[in-house]
Amino acid sequence: MSGRMVRIDLRRSSALATGAAVFLIAVGLLYLLTHGPWQKSTGAWYLQWDSFVYYLRFMHFALVPVALGGGALLGTRDSRSGVAELFESAPRPAWQRSVHSAGAVGLAMVAASAAILVAGGVSVVANGGFFHLGWLPVAAVGALSLVAAGWLGMGIGRLLPSLLTPPVVAAAGFAVLIRAHATTITAENYAGPESTVPELLTPMLAGTTRTAFIAVSDAVSAVQLGWFAALATTALGLVTASRLGTRIAALLPAVLGLVVALTALPRDADAVYVLNGEATALVCTETRDVCVTRGHAHKLEALTGPAREALSLQDKLPDAPRVVAEIPTRGTAPHVPPGVLPVDFDELEHAGEDSRSVRISLLSGTVPGCNEWYGDESQAARTVIASWFVDEFTPPRAYFGDDGEIRELAESAWHALRALPPETQPQVVVQLRAAVQACRPAPLAALAPGA
Structure with missing residues (x-):
């Protein structure tokens, strides 16, 4: 392939414009949607590399159709220009002319993918995202899918x-992607992303993450790389072939790749979306009383003071927790080991600099995957627990819903708890905290009826 001819095609064809369109759409979707309510968590794309490439792959529902359309526009160029018959009469093989245009499209798609990674990676680095190389295969699948889409077009x-x-x-590419994207994220029980094989045959993934620790397994990325490489090979064959027999033979790599992918891709979402072992490793203070994951190591210093204050108040409980630790989760409420007071950075992300909300979250033992979205009663229960530790009712801050209703519910439950005999109150608080950590819809049932 002549580099000079590829450069000419980049300048004079629609390849470069298609790459620019892919880049602008991706960056627009990234930054225009940054402040959406679904981004107010530690799984937001701009906070971690895994979350970034995961969200980027989801956005291929808009990028792949652009690559398909741009490639198709370039594929019709000879006919639209009225030179198809002239080129067919030339002694030079047809594939030599086509391969230069294909090279320009492929180069434009790879360059656009790299530029998107740079544009989004700036935000991830600025926000202290944990850097590792495990996200590269996921990003490579997305880039290769754009090349395959451009050539197929x-x-x-x-x-x-x-x-x-x-x-x-x-339009057909967009429709196929949306139809194949059968994934649902169940907000009611935070079951986490589920995936179907048809979806994994596309470059899309299951939308934004609800946790900073979900990664796509290397085995799935390897199968997807093989599938899109086979599809790209078939597409390139269709671009360069000039005879019917050659075009039929070009379909063979895609058929073989599809058979292998259907055989090798897992049916179970738990085998697709896994915990990132590097990001979930714990980093602790010297006394090992406060621990966070490596992915949130930059938050350890700010957390240590409030965490130790919360631990100092735990002596009022039997078998009081002695460690504050972050418990990595795939999106479901995790099991809390005995003696551990969990920290939920998603909840603290909503609290911001509000020290009262931080204290309520730590003292109540809120776990990741079980936060304020569980309703007013859950917020009221957490407020009651935190207030009991400090012997003073602290009105809650409601992230969603009506502040007055939550305060009234919490205050009623607080008085009900204080009316109990002092010797039974610690056990009731233990039961309240267990209900909160189990994400029960009615945690205040641990109090007297009517609370």
Whole structure:
């Protein structure tokens, strides 16, 4: 392949414009949607590398159709220019002409993918995201899928050289992606992302994460790389082939790749989305009384003071916790080991600099995956627990819902707790905390009826 010819195609074809469109759409989706309510958690794309590439892969529902349409536009160029018959009469093989255009499209897609990683990576680095190399295969799958989409669009454009081909191909690609994206994230029980094999045959993943620790398994990324490499090989064959027999033979890599992918891709979402072992390793203070994951190591210093204050108040309970620790989760409420007071950085992310909310979260023992979205009663129960430790009712801060209703519910439960005999109150608080950590819908049931 001549580098000079590829450079000419980059300047004079739609390849560079397609790459620029992919880049602008991706960056626009990243930064225009940054402040959405679904981003107010430690799983937000701009906080961790895994979350970033995971969200980027989700955005391929918009990027792949652009690559398909742009490739199809370039594939119809010869016919639209009225030079198809002239080129066919030239002694030079047809594949030599086509491969330069394909090279330009592939280079534009790779450059756009790299530019998106740089543009988004700036925010991840600025926010102290834990750096590792485990996200590279996930990003590579996305880049390769764009190359395959661009070449597939070119191949279809050569086969069907019509002005309607680019928009129809782009619309069809969008429809296929949305249909295949059968994943649901169940907000009611935080079951986490689930995936189907049809979805894994596309570059999309299951949307934004609800935790900073979910990663796509290396085995799944390897299968996807093989599948998109096979699809790209078939697409390139369709671009360069000029005879019917050659075009039929070009389908073989995609068919073989599809068979292998259908055989090797896991059906169980737990085998697709796994915990990142590097990011979940614990980093602790010298006395090992406060521990956070390596992914949140930059938060340890700010957490240590409030955490030790919360631990100092635990002596009022039997078998009081002696350690504050972050418990990594896939999105479901994790099991809390005995003697551990969990910290939920998602809840603290909502609290911001509000020290009262931070204290309520720590003292109540809120676990990741079981936060304020569980309703007013859960917030009221956490407020009651924290107030009991400091012997003073502290009105809650409601993130969602009506402040007055939550305060009234919490204050009623607080008086009910204080009305109990002093010797029974610690055990009731233990039961309240267990209900909160188990994400029970009615944690105040641990109090007297009518509370």
